[in-house]
Amino acid sequence: MELHAADQYLVAEAGTDLLAIHEALRGTGLHPPFPPVELPGGVGGLVARGGFAQNFFFPAEVLGLTFRTPKGRVVRAGGVVVKNVQGYDLVRPFVGSFGLLGEALEVVFRLRPGRASRFLRRPFLGAFPELSPEPRFLFALKEGEAWWLYAYHFGPEGEVARFAAAFGGEEAGPLDLRPLFPRGMGVGEGPLRDLRFPWQDGGGAPEAPALFRRLAASL
Template identity: 80%
Template structure:
């Protein structure tokens, strides 16, 4: 992995684990666009599924990527700067395409600074709450027969402290959620939920628009 702290971006191979990214960023004061959890498929799987747990526009945090199309062509899209709009923007269509447009090989993430962070959990009542400030990541997990609500947030110390007070949960540790999905992570009723989907072991992909099918055929 290549960390460019001054320019606030990270180049990661698709096979890199999510917690390995956190390890690479330790001490930098920079954070990636995903919570401290391990998920199937590492960085590549995360991007193909369109992120996890975020309360913001995830594709905007992917500055560039290299991927292999279903026909075996290797495509480089985007770059390492925010304003990179030369030619067709294939980054945003690829993010969240669930493999329809190909397989990620390398990803360039925008990093965000934070002087403090908090990873918290509390019992989940079945509905995602409105919190102020809004945490950057929010998800629910079934553990030991009970549902738990998790939040992860970073930023200024005072903002993080306000979230801790509003949430009133207990401290959580980084999670390895891969054992929940031995057959792969997809959409369906399962032990993990965020604001977009419920995630199931061996679950499928959402039905893509016809324009995505035509784009996949063109690639």
């Protein structure tokens, strides 16, 4: 793992645990584009699934990556700055491709500043609410027979305080959700939901459009 705090980016190998990144950023005032949860596959799994729980465009937070295509080619796409695209941009198609374009080897994440952060939970009533300020991350988790709504937000101290007052609930700590998915994490009705999908143990991937499948076949 390489942290470049002054330039607000981080380079991580695909097998790096998500909570290890949160720990590495503790006290820096910088935050990664995922909440303090551990998920199957670490960084590589997160990028393959297109992020988790975000309330923003996750692919824009991946500045670059190195991946191995299904044919065995190693491709380096993007870089370490925002305006880094020369020729075809393969970063955004790769993010959320569920492995169709290959396997991530190394990922460059953009980091965002925030002087304060809060991770909260409250009972989930079956639908994701509209909140103001909107938390950067929102998801629902079934624990026993009850569903809980989790929200994580970071930013200026005043904004985070307003979020906490609007959301209410109780403090939550980092979560390791890997035991919920011993056969892997895929799309389907299961014990976890975010703003894009319900997530299921051993679930599959969304069906890819024909043009996307042609791109995969060409790599």
